[in-house]
Amino acid sequence: MAGTINKEVCGYPLSIFFIVVNEFCERFSYYGMRAVLVLYFKYFLRWDDDLATSIYHTFVALCYLTPILGAIVADSWLGKFKTIIYLSIVYAIGQVAMAVSAIHDITDTDRDGTPDNMTFHVVLSMVGLFLIALGTGGIKPCVAAFGGDQFSDHQDRQRRTFFSVFYLCINGGSLLSTIITPILRAQDCGIHSQQKCYSLAFGVPAALMLVALVVFIVGSGMYYKAEPQGNIMLDVCKCIGFAIKNRYRHRSNQYPKRQHWMDWAEEKYDKLLIAQIKMVLKVLFLYIPLPMFWTLFDQKGSRWTLQATTMNGYFGSLVIQPDQMQTVNPILILTLVPIMDSVIYPLINKCGLNFTPLKRMTVGMLLAAIAFVCAALVQIEIDVSRKQLLYLFISSSHFYFFFLNLIFRKHCPPSHQHPRTDDITSKPQEGNNAIRFVNGMKTAVNVSIPAANFGLIEPFSYSNYSLIKNGKVTFTLWSGSQSCEYSTDFGFGSSYTFFIPSTLVFGPNCQESITAAEDIKPNSVHMALQIPQYFFITAGEVMFSVTGLEFSYSQAPSNMKAVLQAGWLFTVAIGNFIVLIVAELAKLPKQWAEYVLFASLLVAVCFIFSIMAYFYTYIDPAEIEAQFKKNVNEDDEDNKHKLQKTEVEMNKRDSIKCHDEDDKDKQTKM
Numbered sequence: 001m002a003g004t005i006n007k008e009v010c011g012y013p014l015s016i017f018f019i020v021v022n023e024f025c026e027r028f029s030y031y032g033m034r035a036v037l038v039l040y041f042k043y044f045l046r047w048d049d050d051l052a053t054s055i056y057h058t059f060v061a062l063c064y065l066t067p068i069l070g071a072i073v074a075d076s077w078l079g080k081f082k083t084i085i086y087l088s089i090v091y092a093i094g095q096v097a098m099a100v101s102a103i104h105d106i107t108d109t110d111r112d113g114t115p116d117n118m119t120f121h122v123v124l125s126m127v128g129l130f131l132i133a134l135g136t137g138g139i140k141p142c143v144a145a146f147g148g149d150q151f152s153d154h155q156d157r158q159r160r161t162f163f164s165v166f167y168l169c170i171n172g173g174s175l176l177s178t179i180i181t182p183i184l185r186a187q188d189c190g191i192h193s194q195q196k197c198y199s200l201a202f203g204v205p206a207a208l209m210l211v212a213l214v215v216f217i218v219g220s221g222m223y224y225k226a227e228p229q230g231n232i233m234l235d236v237c238k239c240i241g242f243a244i245k246n247r248y249r250h251r252s253n254q255y256p257k258r259q260h261w262m263d264w265a266e267e268k269y270d271k272l273l274i275a276q277i278k279m280v281l282k283v284l285f286l287y288i289p290l291p292m293f294w295t296l297f298d299q300k301g302s303r304w305t306l307q308a309t310t311m312n313g314y315f316g317s318l319v320i321q322p323d324q325m326q327t328v329n330p331i332l333i334l335t336l337v338p339i340m341d342s343v344i345y346p347l348i349n350k351c352g353l354n355f356t357p358l359k360r361m362t363v364g365m366l367l368a369a370i371a372f373v374c375a376a377l378v379q380i381e382i383d384v385s386r387k388q389l390l391y392l393f394i395s396s397s398h399f400y401f402f403f404l405n406l407i408f409r410k411h412c413p414p415s416h417q418h419p420r421t422d423d424i425t426s427k428p429q430e431g432n433n434a435i436r437f438v439n440g441m442k443t444a445v446n447v448s449i450p451a452a453n454f455g456l457i458e459p460f461s462y463s464n465y466s467l468i469k470n471g472k473v474t475f476t477l478w479s480g481s482q483s484c485e486y487s488t489d490f491g492f493g494s495s496y497t498f499f500i501p502s503t504l505v506f507g508p509n510c511q512e513s514i515t516a517a518e519d520i521k522p523n524s525v526h527m528a529l530q531i532p533q534y535f536f537i538t539a540g541e542v543m544f545s546v547t548g549l550e551f552s553y554s555q556a557p558s559n560m561k562a563v564l565q566a567g568w569l570f571t572v573a574i575g576n577f578i579v580l581i582v583a584e585l586a587k588l589p590k591q592w593a594e595y596v597l598f599a600s601l602l603v604a605v606c607f608i609f610s611i612m613a614y615f616y617t618y619i620d621p622a623e624i625e626a627q628f629k630k631n632v633n634e635d636d637e638d639n640k641h642k643l644q645k646t647e648v649e650m651n652k653r654d655s656i657k658c659h660d661e662d663d664k665d666k667q668t669k670m
């Protein structure tokens with residue numbers, strides 16, 4: 001570690017403090033922006049659900065593809081330090097572009113609260129997202145590997161702890177930002193008119209990215225900065241290409257076999273490079289089954305959140321929204337990582353079990369599969385409760401409308417009979433409640449709440465259904481100048497028809513005359529039932545992901561550490577693509593069956609992985625590289641000796657020759 005101020009605190013290099021703080025701020029920035037992104041697409045850019053979802057997933061996939069680019073630039077050209085600085089600047093510009101794109105006042109020339117030049121906002125936000133994907137993905141493999149670089153070879157234990165702390169910072173940043181940015185988004189802001197404050201929700205992550213950059217630069221004097229080693233990726237590709245070609249040229253049996261197919265590159269390439277490529281290929285081969293883990297893991301944000309929308313989110317006086325259930329993951333990470341590191345792993349070690357990184361990752365996969373079995377059980381519970389509710393609804397609704405028809409025929413002249421709105425037959429989406437009003441009065445009534453207006457309801461007719469959120473709602477009923485306030489509490493996913501009787505007397509006690517019929521009962525299965533599945537997937541994540549991050553670092557040759565980190569993140573990108581493909585292809589009629597399918601696929605993949613892991617031999621790349629360098633030096637020494645010997649012999653021969661020639665000369669002269 002030449003050229004660094006090697007300050008240590010409790011056996012840890014001080015420089016890693018700046019790196020973990022940088023990671024915390026960067027992850028805050030990334031997850032905070034991501035948390036409100038779909039809503040920004042939907043409500044600000046006014047895209048439909050499908051477009052919003054596909055652009056969102058494409059963005060996430062891009063964020064995990066760009067690490068390859070960052071790793072190549074870092075390992076072969078700029079080095080990790082400069083790559084982090086330059087790409088962080090690109091990243092911060094992207095975040096600022098997002099924040100600016102969300103200021104509606106910029107193009108709101110008629111000051112009605114909506115942007116008038118949507119193209120400007122769309123283009124700016126797409127440019128912003130592209131820069132963010134380039135930045136966040138580009139620096140991702142570099143920061144982890146750069147952190148690992150700060151430790152000396154004898155600091156193995158400290159480096160392992162660093163990767164755990166690093167993971168804690170990722171999740172601390174993610175947890176805080178997913179709580180904070182949705183709150184910021186919900187605020188109203190604007191110069192000419194007040195709108196939901198997406199610019200603030202993107203602005204704060206932009207500020208955090210700038211803080212991340214500044215913190216990283218402040219630590220500059222303390223880092224160990226490994227030099228980039230030339231265009232290593234190009235060398236690797238050329239070397240592999242040559243080995244394949246050479247092997248093919250010598251395919252006939254007359255040529256002796258070589259231990260490894262890469263050894264066919266020996267004619268042209270350095271033995272050390274060949275050994276390093278072998279190390280990387282061995283790890284990359286092991287990565288093949290890994291995307292399946294991420295396929296299950298990333299469904300927290302999609303399938304599991306949708307599942308939560310069909311559940312009851314009342315936790316005492318606290319109401320948890322379906323998308324807020326996702327914060328259970330970082331909360332559990334923050335609890336489980338220290339427990340695993342300080343209690344579970346040491347305990348397993350004490351029992352004499354060798355819980356190697358690959359064994360941990362296998363157990364992590366199994367835990368993720370168990371999480372999906374739990375999700376399937378919860379789904380069955382939801383389906384059963386829905387069937388009961390639907391049966392109740394159908395029978396009560398038939399009876400109810402039979403009764404209403406009788407009243408209407410009695411009170412209402414045929415010209416006033418209004419076709420009723422279609423009855424709702426399935427639960428409202430996203431945990432909303434579907435509400436409608438029946439006006440039994442002879443005069444028209446206007447019904448409104450702050451968030452919706454049911455409009456003017458003609459005598460003896462029905463309003464359309466309006467979707468409203470859970471919680472306490474106060475309806476205001478107007479008939480001419482008379483009004484009536486009606487308050488009630490809603491749960492999640494219910495449907496009600498409120499009946500305004502012909503005898504309604506407007507005034508303070510009017511509430512008592514209004515009757516409510518429960519068309520669809522609120523969700524009865526509690527969201528707390530999702531906690532076991534979150535627990536298992538997060539325990540799986542700790543064993544799989546934290547370990548995998550460290551494994552990728554420790555098994556990589558010194559000049560390809562960032563490349564292997566990028567390979568690791570590439571498995572996340574592939575996992576995300578598999579979600580999109582499987583969701584399209586396996587259109588299973590029952591959601592619980594899809595969960596079981598995913599769990600079975602992961603168990604099968606896990607079985608294959610455990611066999612591959614069994615045959616994997618752990619290496620110490622530094623030791624192998626040192627051995628190679630020593631051999632080369634020894635070879636050099638040998639060569640030097642040989643060269644010197646040859647030179648001496650040649651000189652001897654030359655001098656003999658010279659003497660001979662001198663003698664000959666003398667003889668001729670004579």
Ligand SMILES: CC(C)[C@H](NC(=O)[C@H](C)N)C(=O)O
Nearest residue numbers: 170171174329330333545572
């Ligand atoms: C993608 C990684 C697994 C990691 N994510 C998490 O740790 C989540 C928040 N639990 C990341 O690097 O963002």
